[in-house]
Amino acid sequence: MAIDQVTGARRIGRYTLLMVAAVIVFFPIYVMLVGAFKPGNKVLIDRLLPTNVTLDTLRQAWREGNLGRALWNSVVVSVVITVAQVATSVLAAYAFVFLTFPGKAIVFAIFLATLLVPLEATLTVNRHIMQQLNWLNSYRALTVPFLATAFGIFMIRQVFLTIPKEMREAASMDGLGHFGFLGEVAVPLSRPTIGAFALFSFLTSWNSYLWPVLVTTKSDYNTVQTGLKALKLASLDRPNLVIAGTVIVALPIFVMLIAFQRQLIRGLTAGAVKG
Amino acid sequence: MTLMAYSPFVAQVRLVNITKQFDGVTAVEDINLDIADREFMILLGPSGCGKSTLLRIIAGLEDPTEGEVWIGDKMVNDVLPKQRDVAMVFQSYALYPHKTVQANIEFPLKVRKVAKTERGVAALAAADSLGLGEYMQRKPAALSGGQRQRVALARAIVRKPAVFCMDEPLSNLDAKLRGETRAELIALHQRLESTFIYVTHDQVEAMTMGTRIAVMSRGHLEQIGSPQEVYDKPASVFVAQFVGMPPMNILPAGSLESGNHLVGVRPEQLEIAASGPLSMKVTLVEQLGHEVLVTGDVGAKRFVVRVAAHTIAPRIGDVVGLDAPEAGRHRFDATTEQRIDA
Numbered sequence: 145m146a147i148d149q150v151t152g153a154r155r156i157g158r159y160t161l162l163m164v165a166a167v168i169v170f171f172p173i174y175v176m177l178v179g180a181f182k183p184g185n186k187v188l189i190d191r192l193l194p195t196n197v198t199l200d201t202l203r204q205a206w207r208e209g210n211l212g213r214a215l216w217n218s219v220v221v222s223v224v225i226t227v228a229q230v231a232t233s234v235l236a237a238y239a240f241v242f243l244t245f246p247g248k249a250i251v252f253a254i255f256l257a258t259l260l261v262p263l264e265a266t267l268t269v270n271r272h273i274m275q276q277l278n279w280l281n282s283y284r285a286l287t288v289p290f291l292a293t294a295f296g297i298f299m300i301r302q303v304f305l306t307i308p309k310e311m312r313e314a315a316s317m318d319g320l321g322h323f324g325f326l327g328e329v330a331v332p333l334s335r336p337t338i339g340a341f342a343l344f345s346f347l348t349s350w351n352s353y354l355w356p357v358l359v360t361t362k363s364d365y366n367t368v369q370t371g372l373k374a375l376k377l378a379s380l381d382r383p384n385l386v387i388a389g390t391v392i393v394a395l396p397i398f399v400m401l402i403a404f405q406r407q408l409i410r411g412l413t414a415g416a417v418k419g
Numbered sequence: 420m421t422l423m424a425y426s427p428f429v430a431q432v433r434l435v436n437i438t439k440q441f442d443g444v445t446a447v448e449d450i451n452l453d454i455a456d457r458e459f460m461i462l463l464g465p466s467g468c469g470k471s472t473l474l475r476i477i478a479g480l481e482d483p484t485e486g487e488v489w490i491g492d493k494m495v496n497d498v499l500p501k502q503r504d505v506a507m508v509f510q511s512y513a514l515y516p517h518k519t520v521q522a523n524i525e526f527p528l529k530v531r532k533v534a535k536t537e538r539g540v541a542a543l544a545a546a547d548s549l550g551l552g553e554y555m556q557r558k559p560a561a562l563s564g565g566q567r568q569r570v571a572l573a574r575a576i577v578r579k580p581a582v583f584c585m586d587e588p589l590s591n592l593d594a595k596l597r598g599e600t601r602a603e604l605i606a607l608h609q610r611l612e613s614t615f616i617y618v619t620h621d622q623v624e625a626m627t628m629g630t631r632i633a634v635m636s637r638g639h640l641e642q643i644g645s646p647q648e649v650y651d652k653p654a655s656v657f658v659a660q661f662v663g664m665p666p667m668n669i670l671p672a673g674s675l676e677s678g679n680h681l682v683g684v685r686p687e688q689l690e691i692a693a694s695g696p697l698s699m700k701v702t703l704v705e706q707l708g709h710e711v712l713v714t715g716d717v718g719a720k721r722f723v724v725r726v727a728a729h730t731i732a733p734r735i736g737d738v739v740g741l742d743a744p745e746a747g748r749h750r751f752d753a754t755t756e757q758r759i760d761a
Contacts, residue, residue, distance in 0.1 A: 313480050314513035318574075319501035319530040332517045 179387040180205075205388035208378060210363060214371030215396070218350055221286045221367060225349040228287070230342050233296030238326055240297070241304040242312055252301075255294045263354070271358045285359040286367070290349060296341050303337040304330055336410040343400070343408050350397060368393040429491055430504070430581030430614045431456045432477055437486035439472050446472040447638045450486070459608050459615045461629035463622060465661065469638040470618045471586055477616060478507045478584045490582060501530075503582075506575035510587040512567045514559040520546070520570050521555040527578045538577075545577040546570075548610075549603075565596045576611060585617045589624065601627055622662050626650070634658045652749075656756040659683050659749060665712065665723040670697075672753045674718065675743065680759055681751040686712070686725035688747025691733065695742035699724070701733045717741065 174192075181197045206212065239245070240252050270289055279285040307330060315325045331338065353369040360366065366374060372389050379385040401408070432454040439446045447469035454460045462470040475481040477488060479500035488495050495503050506527075514523050522529075524545055528538035546552050549569040559567055568588060575583055588604075589597045605628055608615050619625055625632050626646040634641040634649060634657075642654035653659035653667070660666040663685060670682045675696060691713070699715035699722055711726045713733060724741065726732055733739045750759040 308511060308513065310509045310511050310513040311515070314507065314509060316480070317478065317500050317505070317507045318527040324530065329515055329517075 176387050176390060179384050180391040182384055201384050201388040202392065205375065205385045206392060208385065209371050209375035209389050210366065211368070211371055211375075211389060211392050213364065214366045214368045215393070217283075217286075217365060218368040218393075219396075220283060222346050222349040224283070224287045225290045226342050226346045228291040229293050229296050229345045230338060232292040233300050233341065234326070234331060234338065236292070236297045237300035237304050238322070238330060240301050241307075242322065242325070242330075255297055258294045259298070267354065267358060270355075274359050279359070281360050281362045281365050283365075286356060286365070289355070293345070296345065299341050300334060300338060303334040307333055336407060339404065339407040340410070343404050346400070347397065429456045431458075431489075431491065432582060432614060432616065433487075433489035434473070434477070435487040435489070437473065437476060437483045437488070439469070439476060439481060440484045445638055447476075447635075450640055452633060452640065452643065454614060454616060457612055457614055459605075459617065459628060459630045461625040461632045462616065462618045462635060463620070463625040463629075463632050463662070464635035464641075465620055467637075468635040470620075470635050473635070474507075474584050474586055474616060474618045477582070478505050479503050480507075504580050505582045505584055506578050506580040508571050508575050508583070508585040508588045510590055512559075512571040512591075514567060514570055514574075516559050519556050519558055520551060520562070523559065523570055524551075524573045524577050527574060531578075541577050542573070545573040548576070549573050564592055565600065568592060568600065572607070576607075580613065582614045582616065583611075585615065587619055588617075589619075590621070597624075604628060622664065626662070632662075634661065636661075652758065652760075653683075654758050656681065656683065656751050659751070665725075667749065668717075668720070668722045669751075670717070670720065676748075676750075679753050681753055681756070682743070683749040683751060684743040684747050686723045688743060689722070689724045690742045690744070691724060691726065691739050692742040693740045695740035697741040697743070699739055699741050701735055701737045701739060704732055704735060706732075713739075715739070 178192065178194050180202055181194060181199070183196055183198055183201060236255075240248065274280055274285045274289075277284075279288075311329060312325060315329055320328060351369065352367075353373070356365075356367045356370045357373070360370060363371075363374060372386065372393060375389045376386045432452075434450050434452040437450040437452075438448050450469075450473060452473075462473060464470045472481060476483050477490075479495065479498065483496065490503060490505070515526065518526065521539075521542055524542040525538045528541060533541070543552065543555070546555060549572055551566065551569050551573060554562060554566060554570075559570065562570065568591075571588070589600055592600060601624060604615075604617075608628075617624075617628065629646055631643060631645055632649050633643045634654075636657045642649055642658045644652075644654075649658060649662050653662065656669060660669065665686050667683045667685050668689065670684070672679050672681055675682045697717050699717045701713055701715040703712075703714040705712040705714070707728075709728055711728060711730070711732045713724045713726055715722055715724075722741070751757060752759055
């Protein structure tokens with residue numbers, strides 16, 4: 145039938161487009177994966193097929209980049225920041241939605257205003273503070289400046305705002321205090337958004353580079369990103385080593401994304417569809 | 420006694436000189452109201468009259484700006500909602516969407532640290548009494564509006580409170596379900612033997628369910644009385660026109676009787692009679708099956724006359740005479756609009 149032919153042609157076009165896009169997106173990843181399994185100096189002069197497969201490059205990258213240590217540091221820093229950001233954001237968002245206190249609108253506006261200040265504008269001042277506190281080369285320097293974020297407060301406030309006021313009142317008639325309501329009702333109802341925020345927060349701190357570079361000089365405090373940089377500087381003649389290191393560093397994030405994919409999508413589309 | 424029996428706690432509710440202001444705007448002013456133990460008290464009035472505010476003050480969700488709230492022999496102004504022995508049913512039901520029906524009903528007991536088996540038994544009893552037994556494991560989203568309403572009721576009765584506060588609980592239901600639920604609420608009140616305070620703007624709900632009605636307007640109490648009293652002897656023009664459907668017809672001073680007062684006549688008390696003292700130009704005739712409503716203009720006033728079915732009703736455009744027998748006349752002061760009793 146004519147209609148089927150039209151939709152058939154349209155479908156072919158659509159899938160072709162998707163395949164081209166997929167190739168463009170996956171090509172660098174493919175190059176990286178293939179490169180990681182080749183001998184250290186072969187990447188730029190070899191074919192794009194997996195020849196000479198070896199695990200030596202990965203081992204070498206792990207050893208020379210001290211990536212075990214860097215991974216551990218990154219896990220510690222990212223977990224601390226994520227847990228703290230979720231906790232502070234949930235509590236602050238709750239206060240902004242369910243409590244009444246003088247100056248609430250103004251305080252919230254000030255919080256929001258901090259979103260407008262780019263990280264670069266505060267870098268030098270913050271680094272100076274770290275230096276004065278004598279915190280350079282410590283976990284404190286890597287984590288403390290990021291324990292709270294206006295972005296998280298805003299995001300979770302928006303989802304708390306969708307909880308009807310009557311539900312809070314019903315809960316208070318039922319005998320729940322603020323923390324009870326938070327734990328029993330507000331957080332369970334906002335789980336997709338809080339989950340998406342947690343994931344976002346983890347990824348952001350895992351990928352952060354500029355701040356760790358500024359506040360750490362000792363390799364003991366290298367995170368994965370600064371560790372990779374160090375590896376690159378040390379092995380300019382062996383690009384595959386850096387590529388292998390990138391694969392190692394990306395692996396945990398990759399696993400996490402697959403594990404929480406549904407959560408992330410649900411959080412990002414929450415509110416898009418009513419009900 | 421059955422499981423649903425209540426403690427013999429005397430739960431009269433007394434409001435003394437209650438005033439509530441929101442940012443300088445007065446929502447209710449100087450309200451005095453005694454609600455007897457086990458009474459079904461209706462707070463009736465148009466939207467914005469302060470009836471919900473008054474209910475929320477009783478429940479403890481709002482603090483009065485002035486005045487005292489007494490429940491039993493205790494002044495509860497400074498008592499938290501959860502400690503007032505009051506349950507509330509909200510218009511939107513306010514169920515917890517992530518919990519099952521069972522968990523919703525049990526929740527007030529869980530918060531009060533009642534043992535798990537005990538609260539399971541209590542929740543099932545409350546649910547069974549409202550015909551919810553088979554839905555215990557569903558989430559609220561999988562229930563109809565009427566079923567959600569029952570879950571909200573079950574969550575209230577499981578606590579066995581002395582006082583039930585209900586804020587327009589039927590207004591989200593369709594007309595048929597509303598009628599059925601009305602009857603169930605009356606039965607529930609009789610079975611539970613506790614005090615009900617019920618807010619509505621629907622005069623049919625007020626007339627059919629209440630043992631007494633408190634009619635409110637603009638933050639004031641207009642009249643307190645049994646449904647029949649409120650209907651038969653409205654204390655003001657406002658009450659006369661708010662209670663009763665269609666509302667009472669009000670004649671300006673001097674048009675029917677000499678003297679500076681208004682005369683009100685209910686549609687069923689008016690008689691179409693050629694010799695009547697009033698004349699009405701008919702603009703609308705509504706056949707309702709069991710009766711006919713004839714609407715028309717008497718001077719500049721719109722009047723409605725209720726005529727029995729199968730009598731010969733006038734047609735649109737006719738000019739008919741109207742008579743209002745003495746027994747059907749209500750007199751109100753022209754300036755205060757308050758009732759004048761002979």
